Amino acid sequence: xxxxxxxxxxxxxxxxxxxxxxxxxxxxxxxxxxxxxxxxxxxxxxxxxxxxxxxxxxxxxxxxxxxxxxxxxxxxxxxxxxxxxxxxxxxxxxxxxxxxxxxxxxxxxxxxxxxxxxxxxxxxxxxxxxxxxxx
Amino acid sequence: xxxxxxxxxxxxxxxxxxxxxxxxxxxxxxxxxxxxxxxxxxxxxxxxxxxxxxxxxxxxxxxxxxxxxxxxxxxxxxxxxxxxxxxxxxxxxxxxxxxxxxxxxxxxxxxxxxxxxxxxxxxxxxxxxxxxxxxxxxxxxxxxxxxxxxxxxxxxxxxxxxxxxxxxxxxxxxxxxxxxxxxxxxxxxxxxxxxxxxxxxxxxxxx
Numbered sequence: 001x002x003x004x005x006x007x008x009x010x011x012x013x014x015x016x017x018x019x020x021x022x023x024x025x026x027x028x029x030x031x032x033x034x035x036x037x038x039x040x041x042x043x044x045x046x047x048x049x050x051x052x053x054x055x056x057x058x059x060x061x062x063x064x065x066x067x068x069x070x071x072x073x074x075x076x077x078x079x080x081x082x083x084x085x086x087x088x089x090x091x092x093x094x095x096x097x098x099x100x101x102x103x104x105x106x107x108x109x110x111x112x113x114x115x116x117x118x119x120x121x122x123x124x125x126x127x128x129x130x131x132x133x134x135x
Numbered sequence: 136x137x138x139x140x141x142x143x144x145x146x147x148x149x150x151x152x153x154x155x156x157x158x159x160x161x162x163x164x165x166x167x168x169x170x171x172x173x174x175x176x177x178x179x180x181x182x183x184x185x186x187x188x189x190x191x192x193x194x195x196x197x198x199x200x201x202x203x204x205x206x207x208x209x210x211x212x213x214x215x216x217x218x219x220x221x222x223x224x225x226x227x228x229x230x231x232x233x234x235x236x237x238x239x240x241x242x243x244x245x246x247x248x249x250x251x252x253x254x255x256x257x258x259x260x261x262x263x264x265x266x267x268x269x270x271x272x273x274x275x276x277x278x279x280x281x282x283x284x285x286x287x288x289x290x291x292x293x294x295x296x297x298x299x300x301x302x303x304x305x306x307x308x309x310x311x312x313x314x315x316x317x318x319x320x321x322x323x324x325x326x327x328x329x330x331x332x333x334x335x336x337x338x339x340x341x342x
Contacts, residue, residue, distance in 0.1 A: 040210075043171075045171065047210060048207060073311075076214075079215065
């Protein structure tokens with residue numbers, strides 16, 4: 001079992017899978033990065049039941065899961081999804097307030113080196129201060 | 136006093152108003168958001184009607200079902216926000232067959248608190264709270280002053296509409312429109328518009 005799994009939540013299923021694909025390059029095990037996106041009908045949006053299902057899946061493979069989200073309602077639907085989880089699982093979910101792509105890459109690297117959820121979250125949130133242009 | 140039949144009519148009337156105004160809600164959202172508020176709310180309220188428990192269910196059972204359906208089916212922020220509102224409303228009137236004025240007050244106050252706790256929005260953030268909060272304040276005051284439920288809800292309906300109107304001049308500090316900065320000014324907040332429909336539906340049915 002992995003220590004910490006990463007769950008990418010996006011309004012777009014393609015974006016969620018793309019971030020997972022990109023970040024998984026840095027992962028040690030294939031099942032440590034999860035992705036969920038879109039509504040139940042496949043439209044752009046987020047679905048609390050779908051996020052809940054992904055959290056349950058991730059928590060079968062890892063002790064804790066760190067969630068990275070894209071825009072506002074991804075956060076609100078993730079909160080709703082946590083409410084839907086069985087009570088004992090809720091404490092194993094940590095939300096990261098981080099830019100999605102860079103945050104996911106940093107989170108996966110931290111998780112692959114065995115960090116717990118609090119450390120993975122902190123690492124992901126450092127993404128906000130990362131620069132792309134080299135001056 | 137409102138009973139299970141009036142609560143059912145309230146839910147059906149909200150669904151009807153959302154359906155009738157879906158295009159308008161989506162157009163408002165297209166101006167400052169992601170152009171899906173009407174579509175999402177219509178999808179959600181259709182699911183609500185499909186899943187509504189049979190006749191004879193108590194008000195709290197009906198309201199709880201609405202909350203669960205909205206959280207599952209809406210797809211945008213309005214799902215968990217309205218969903219939580221209805222779940223809290225359900226808890227506020229648990230076990231009641233008829234709603235006294237104090238119950239109506241508690242129902243809407245609890246719904247508002249659910250929205251505020253989840254979304255963390257305050258007045259003037261250009262959100263549904265700008266319509267919801269003045270409506271609940273007026274409702275509570277009117278009922279405390281001894282006005283009838285019908286009169287109090289009519290006042291709440293007007294307050295929600297006025298609150299929604301006031302969002303036009305605001306810059307958004309929450310939600311998708313907050314990405315737009317000053318360009319959101321001049322447009323009505325779509326969530327405040329659907330909240331005005333919620334109170335319109337209540338005023339027409341909860342008697």
